[in-house]
Amino acid sequence: MAESEDVLTIEHVAKRFGPVTALRDVNLHLRKGEVLGLLGDNGAGKSTLMKIVSGFQKPDSGRVLLRGEEVELRSVDHARSLGIDCVYQDLALIDQLPVFQNMFLRREQVHRPVPFLATRRMKQETRRALDAIGVNIPRIDVPVARLSGGQRQAIAVARTVTSDADIILLDEPLAAMGAKEGAMILDLVARLRAEARVSIIMIAHNYVHVLESCDRVNLIQDGHITFDRPTADTSVEELNEIVVEEYRRARLAAISGDGPTEA
Ligand SMILES: Nc1ncnc2c1ncn2[C@@H]1O[C@H](COP(=O)(O)OP(=O)(O)O)[C@@H](O)[C@H]1O
Numbered sequence: 665m666a667e668s669e670d671v672l673t674i675e676h677v678a679k680r681f682g683p684v685t686a687l688r689d690v691n692l693h694l695r696k697g698e699v700l701g702l703l704g705d706n707g708a709g710k711s712t713l714m715k716i717v718s719g720f721q722k723p724d725s726g727r728v729l730l731r732g733e734e735v736e737l738r739s740v741d742h743a744r745s746l747g748i749d750c751v752y753q754d755l756a757l758i759d760q761l762p763v764f765q766n767m768f769l770r771r772e773q774v775h776r777p778v779p780f781l782a783t784r785r786m787k788q789e790t791r792r793a794l795d796a797i798g799v800n801i802p803r804i805d806v807p808v809a810r811l812s813g814g815q816r817q818a819i820a821v822a823r824t825v826t827s828d829a830d831i832i833l834l835d836e837p838l839a840a841m842g843a844k845e846g847a848m849i850l851d852l853v854a855r856l857r858a859e860a861r862v863s864i865i866m867i868a869h870n871y872v873h874v875l876e877s878c879d880r881v882n883l884i885q886d887g888h889i890t891f892d893r894p895t896a897d898t899s900v901e902e903l904n905e906i907v908v909e910e911y912r913r914a915r916l917a918a919i920s921g922d923g924p925t926e927a
C-alpha cells in the first residue's frame with residue numbers, strides 16, 4: 665500500500681491500555697512535503713498515534729514504515745535520529761531557562777555531544793533560526809516561563825524545525841490559544857508547507873484551521889481512520905456532518921446502555 669512518495673506509512677497499528685482500545689486498526693500515510701491534518705474526538709487515540717510514531721510508545725501490533733522501509737522505533741531518541749520529531753501537548757520546554765538555551769537543549773542531549781557552545785553563538789543561532797522561520801520573539805534571553813502560550817509553542821516548533829527532523833508531528837499546537845497567538849503558529853505551518861522541505865502531521869480541532877493549513881485531512885473514529893480526503897475536496901459542512909453523526913451514534917449507544925459511557 666505504501667506509495668513511493670510516502671515518507672511515513674502506518675499499517676494496521678493497534679494499541680490497547682488495559683481494557684481501553686485506543687487504536688484498533690490504523691492505516692495512515694504521509695507524503696513528502698505535505699501537511700496532514702488529523703481530526704478526532706477527545707480520546708479518539710490521536711496522541712497515542714503520535715506517541716507511537718515518535719517512538720514514545722510501542723504498538724501492540726502493526727507496522728511503521730519510513731520511506732518504504734519497516735522500522736521498529738525503539739525510543740524517542742531513536743525516532744529523532746531517523747528524522748521524526750514530535751511537539752507534544754506539554755511542549756517539554758524548561759521554564760526557568762531562557763529561550764536560546766531551550767533552543768539548544770535537546771541537541772546537546774540527542775546528537776553527538778555538541779562541544780560547549782559559547783552563549784553568544786547560541787544566541788546568534790537562535791535569533792537566526794527564529795527569523796528564518798518568521799517567529800517573532802523580541803527577547804531570547806528571558807526565561808520561557810515569561811512568554812505567552814503562542815510564543816512557547818512557536819519555540820517548541822522552531823526547535824524541531826531547526827533540528828534535522830523531516831517528519832514533524834504537532835499535537836494540538838493551537839490548544840488553549842487565542843486567535844492572535846494561534847495565527848502565529850498557523851503562519852509558521854503555512855511557511856513550512858510552502859517550503860515543502862518537511863512533512864507534517866498536525867492534530868487540530870478547528871476544521872477551518874485544518875482546511876486552510878493542511879493539504880489533506882484524516883479523521884480518526886473508533887480506533888481507525890474513517891475519512892481521508894484532500895482538503896480541497898471537502899468542507900467544514902461535510903466534516904461537521906460526519907462528527908455530528910458520530911455524536912448521534914454515541915448518544916444512542918449510551919441511552920441503550922451498550923456503548924461506551926463517559927466517566
Ligand atoms: N498511558 C495511558 N494509559 C492508559 N490509558 C491511556 C493512556 N494513554 C491514552 N490512554 C487512553 O487511550 C485513549 C486515547 O487517548 P489519546 O490518544 O490521548 O486520545 P486523543 O489524543 O485523541 O484525545 C483514551 O481513552 C485514553 O484515556
Ligand SMILES: [Mg+2]
Pocket residue numbers: 710711712835
Ligand atoms: Mg491528545
